[in-house]
Amino acid sequence: MALVPLRPGRAASRLLPLLCGGARSKGASLSPGAPGRLGQRRYKKDVLPSPDGPAPSVSITEIRQYLRAEDIPFHDGYSCLHTPSLFTGDGGGQPLSASAPFTLFIDKTTGSFLCTATLAEGTWQDFQANVELRHRGITPIPPASSEEVEEEMRQAREDARCIWERALPLWELLDEKEIKETKALFGISMVTDATLKRFGVRYLRTARSLVFPWFSPQNATLKGLKLVRVEKKGSTITYVEETLPRFDSYRNLFGLPLIGRRDTELVLTGWELDALALHQSAGVATLALPRGASCLPPTLLPYLEQFKRITLWLGEDLRSWEAAKLFARKLSLKRCSLLREEVFGELVNTEQVSGVKWARFPELNKLLKGHRRGELTIFTGPTGSGKTTFISEYALDLCMQGVCTLWGSFEINNVRLAKIMLTQFAGRRLEDQLELYDEWADRFEELPLYFMTFHGQQNIKTVIDTMQHAVYMYDITHVVVDNLQFMMGHEHLSVDRLAAQDYVVGAFRKFATDNTCHITLIIHPRKEDDEKELQTASIFGSAKASQEADNVLILQDRKLVTGPGKRYLQVSKNRFDGDVGIFPLEFSKASLSFSSSKSKARLKKMKGEKELLANKTVEGGSGASKKP
Numbered sequence: 134m135a136l137v138p139l140r141p142g143r144a145a146s147r148l149l150p151l152l153c154g155g156a157r158s159k160g161a162s163l164s165p166g167a168p169g170r171l172g173q174r175r176y177k178k179d180v181l182p183s184p185d186g187p188a189p190s191v192s193i194t195e196i197r198q199y200l201r202a203e204d205i206p207f208h209d210g211y212s213c214l215h216t217p218s219l220f221t222g223d224g225g226g227q228p229l230s231a232s233a234p235f236t237l238f239i240d241k242t243t244g245s246f247l248c249t250a251t252l253a254e255g256t257w258q259d260f261q262a263n264v265e266l267r268h269r270g271i272t273p274i275p276p277a278s279s280e281e282v283e284e285e286m287r288q289a290r291e292d293a294r295c296i297w298e299r300a301l302p303l304w305e306l307l308d309e310k311e312i313k314e315t316k317a318l319f320g321i322s323m324v325t326d327a328t329l330k331r332f333g334v335r336y337l338r339t340a341r342s343l344v345f346p347w348f349s350p351q352n353a354t355l356k357g358l359k360l361v362r363v364e365k366k367g368s369t370i371t372y373v374e375e376t377l378p379r380f381d382s383y384r385n386l387f388g389l390p391l392i393g394r395r396d397t398e399l400v401l402t403g404w405e406l407d408a409l410a411l412h413q414s415a416g417v418a419t420l421a422l423p424r425g426a427s428c429l430p431p432t433l434l435p436y437l438e439q440f441k442r443i444t445l446w447l448g449e450d451l452r453s454w455e456a457a458k459l460f461a462r463k464l465s466l467k468r469c470s471l472l473r474e475e476v477f478g479e480l481v482n483t484e485q486v487s488g489v490k491w492a493r494f495p496e497l498n499k500l501l502k503g504h505r506r507g508e509l510t511i512f513t514g515p516t517g518s519g520k521t522t523f524i525s526e527y528a529l530d531l532c533m534q535g536v537c538t539l540w541g542s543f544e545i546n547n548v549r550l551a552k553i554m555l556t557q558f559a560g561r562r563l564e565d566q567l568e569l570y571d572e573w574a575d576r577f578e579e580l581p582l583y584f585m586t587f588h589g590q591q592n593i594k595t596v597i598d599t600m601q602h603a604v605y606m607y608d609i610t611h612v613v614v615d616n617l618q619f620m621m622g623h624e625h626l627s628v629d630r631l632a633a634q635d636y637v638v639g640a641f642r643k644f645a646t647d648n649t650c651h652i653t654l655i656i657h658p659r660k661e662d663d664e665k666e667l668q669t670a671s672i673f674g675s676a677k678a679s680q681e682a683d684n685v686l687i688l689q690d691r692k693l694v695t696g697p698g699k700r701y702l703q704v705s706k707n708r709f710d711g712d713v714g715i716f717p718l719e720f721s722k723a724s725l726s727f728s729s730s731k732s733k734a735r736l737k738k739m740k741g742e743k744e745l746l747a748n749k750t751v752e753g754g755s756g757a758s759k760k761p
């Protein structure tokens with residue numbers, strides 16, 4: 134596996150030795166004013182895993198052939214193959230009986246398995262190893278999670294239990310007024326006590342949060358919970374969620390214990406309160422995804438196999454609609470239905486099609502309008518001008534708004550990159566304020582951010598396979614590749630380099646389109662005259678890269694003319710609506726940020742690159758327009 138999520142005790146924790154050296158432990162509070170302890174976190178001094186290949190892929194045909202060859206009975210389900218469990222019953226020696234319950238689910242895409250009876254899970258290789266053990270008469274032992282993960286889950290269970298015990302059923306609050314106000318705050322005035330009771334929703338007064346429990350589907354013990362509180366800014370209301378365990382280990386399909394064996398129709402919602410309301414109003418079986426429209430973890434698919442019809446009800450915005458379409462592919466299109474077409478028709482005309490807006494780069498919004506799925510952005514700039522630093526912040530900005538992001542950093546290692554990002558995230562040098570480190574690291578770990586563990590030259594096929602895997606596993610919608618030169622591969626050195634590059638660009642283009650995933654690809658410029666600014670034609674290689682790209686961004690670095698350290702960002706191609714132009718970037722060395730608050734929008738829109746260059750020559754070759 135060549136992917137690393139930033140999660141507790143893993144990647145981000147490994148940043149710490151870089152900042153202060155040595156191990157640490159901590160006891161962080163769950164949120165200001167909220168009771169409960171996240172407990173001790175252990176940190177290792179080791180570094181990120183060394184580069185390894187992608188997960189060995191297995192096709193569904195191979196899986197079927199293997200099961201037949203091994204005499205293992207199976208049903209062909211929607212997303213999984215179903216077999217009797219290897220981990221229950223009489224153990225080794227005996228062939229698996231077709232009359233046993235089919236509680237083991239093999240993911241058709243990855244070959245990973247989950248036994249819903251014992252919660253044993255593992256890779257396709259683990260499955261084969263366990264079949265082998267049975268042949269030798271040994272009772273298979275479920276592959277164990279690492280000690281670190283076990284400890285984290287145990288701690289989360291304990292913390293969840295403490296909170297759960299302090300939380301009250303909403304209707305047991307002391308006074309009627311408080312109940313009414315609380316329900317109104319969460320928009321659930323119409324939800325009855327019976328519904329709240331059925332779903333086991335409680336209220337934690339001290340944290341002014343609703344509490345949604347995660348019960349084990351096996352034995353109904355509490356595995357974790359989600360807290361939701363309301364934040365009001367003016368007339369805008371936002372719901373803030375926190376989970377135990379942390380988001381990427383929080384795999385609760387909320388409502389699962391209420392599903393009967395015979396239920397065959399389901400409404401799958403993006404959040405818990407929708408599941409409640411829909412169940413109450415339509416009487417249908419409902420489940421809520423643990424992270425809303427942002428992802429559908431494949432480990433949840435086995436629990437959805439029993440449904441013949443699934444209606445995806447993730448939200449009414451375009452992002453939810455796009456997510457629903459991708460989730461439907463995982464769930465099998467033939468049983469899914471989405472929001473009505475007319476609703477989508479209305480959305481097409483709204484602002485939303487322009488994509489996710491950058492919070493730190495308003496000028497980029499004015500030109501590109503936003504970040505959209507399925508596009509290819511090419512980014513270039515002179516050597517050492519700050520390309521990686523800029524793209525790090527540009528991608529972080531989107532990631533902070535829930536865009537699931539995968540980084541392929543082939544030039545600088547992931548620890549260095551994560552350190553740059555963490556500095557940009559915190560907006561300060563944490564080396565100087567170590568007391569703030571824990572808080573920022575905790576928040577950073579919550580981002581939907583993943584890293585490929587490749588370093589140095591890589592074969593494009595391996596990289597594309599890894600990206601494909603990540604899209605399936607983590608619903609990645611933005612991949613950053615830094616940079617193209619590392620994909621040209623040794624084997625291409627003898628052939629035409631331009632043809633090799635065209636091939637690689639074509640492969641990324643196809644990936645972006647096929648997976649409705651945005652790719653930002655950094656490409657070095659060709660050797661240029663230092664005195665001249667870069668243009669689209671300066672991108673290394675043939676014209677293919679700029680033709681295939683939807684957006685071309687150039688980091689202009691004209692130190693000699695415009696004074697020390699001045700950089701400009703030029704949008705030289707914009708397929709979405711054609712606006713091109715240039716705006717200055719203010720760099721702060723302390724926060725490694727290009728979005729310094731001092732920066733006033735001095736955006737200059739241009740009709741085309743030629744006009745842009747001509748204009749600058751008229752203005753004395755200053756490298757960029759200074760006009761407002």
Ligand SMILES: Nc1ncnc2c1ncn2[C@@H]1O[C@H](COP(=O)(O)OP(=O)(O)OP(=O)(O)O)[C@@H](O)[C@H]1O
Binds near residue numbers: 515516519521
């Ligand atoms: N605007 C800027 N002003 C001054 N220093 C900067 C600026 N942007 C980045 N830097 C610093 O310059 C160094 C190189 O930055 P970075 O690695 O992002 O450049 P790059 O263009 O990706 O390099 P390469 O061409 O080698 O891939 C880093 O130490 C970074 O902190």
